Amino acid sequence: MGVVETNQFHKGLKIEYDGEIWEIIEYKHSKMAQRSAVMKTKIKNIVTGAVQEKSFRSGDSFKVPDMDRKNMQFLYKDDIGFHFMDMETYDQYDLSKDQMGEAANYVKEQQEVNILYFNDEPMGVELPTAVELTVTETEPGVKGDTVSGGSKPATLESGATIQVPLFIDVGDILRVDTRTGEYLDRLKKK
Numbered sequence: 001m002g003v004v005e006t007n008q009f010h011k012g013l014k015i016e017y018d019g020e021i022w023e024i025i026e027y028k029h030s031k032m033a034q035r036s037a038v039m040k041t042k043i044k045n046i047v048t049g050a051v052q053e054k055s056f057r058s059g060d061s062f063k064v065p066d067m068d069r070k071n072m073q074f075l076y077k078d079d080i081g082f083h084f085m086d087m088e089t090y091d092q093y094d095l096s097k098d099q100m101g102e103a104a105n106y107v108k109e110q111q112e113v114n115i116l117y118f119n120d121e122p123m124g125v126e127l128p129t130a131v132e133l134t135v136t137e138t139e140p141g142v143k144g145d146t147v148s149g150g151s152k153p154a155t156l157e158s159g160a161t162i163q164v165p166l167f168i169d170v171g172d173i174l175r176v177d178t179r180t181g182e183y184l185d186r187l188k189k190k
Contacts, residue, residue: 002064006039006056011179012102014046014116014123015062017054021046021118023101030055046123049098069114069126074107082107084115099124105160106131106178127178132187133157135172138164 004015013024026042037058044051072084072093081094082104093115097104103125107113114126138154151163154174162176164183175184 003061004064005061006058009039009041014065014067015043016065017043017062021065021123023124025051025102029058044101046099046118049096065118067123068117068120070117071112072115074109074111074113076109077104084113087112093122095122095125101125102181103127103178104158105181106133106158106176108133108158129179130175130177130184132173132175133160135164135168135170135174138168138170140169 004013007029009024009027011024011026015022015024022043022045024041025044028040029037030040031037038055039058039060040053040055042051042053071087073087075083075085075092077083081096082100083092083094085092095115099122100107101124103113106127107125108131111131116123116126133156135154136157139152150166152166152168153161154164154168155161156174156176160176160181162181162183164174168174168183168186169189172186173188174186176182177184
């Protein structure tokens with residue numbers, strides 16, 4: 001089990017706090033005059049899905065839970081949740097929307113991901129830093145639109161909506177940062 005300090009916080013980090021496992025959703029370093037620095041966070045309980053805002057002093061340390069990882073393939077999503085297949089045993093498992101967290105915005109059918117387990121219970125999904133997703137809906141691009149000319153919303157095949165440059169069209173394959181949800185680049189034009 002590792003240890004992490006507040007200056008090492010990042011979105012998606014899982015820590016042990018008050019005897020439970022929490023995921024960092026948002027964090028912001030804050031320093032006021034003549035006071036010690038604090039890290040203001042929004043954390044989500046992995047088991048219950050409860051979200052809380054907490055402030056930690058600079059230098060506080062937390063245990064990082066030992067989590068097992070199993071390689072699985074995402075099959076489909078329905079009213080029950082997100083369904084995965086173990087790539088070794090072909091057993092199927094499902095995770096709730098709360099267990100998926102932000103990863104729900106970036107998984108597509110047939111994609112391989114790591115499912116995180118703690119004490120033999122599935123706790124969430126570990127995605128790569130960037131994923132490739134196809135644009136399914138956006139306003140049409142106009143001739144002359146440039147990379148630096150602004151942005152527009154685009155819906156991806158996973159259902160997520162992100163801001164993209166004006167030249168992006170339906171059918172384009174984009175690389176998206178799973179930590180921030182930001183457009184990185186266009187891989188293929190339709």
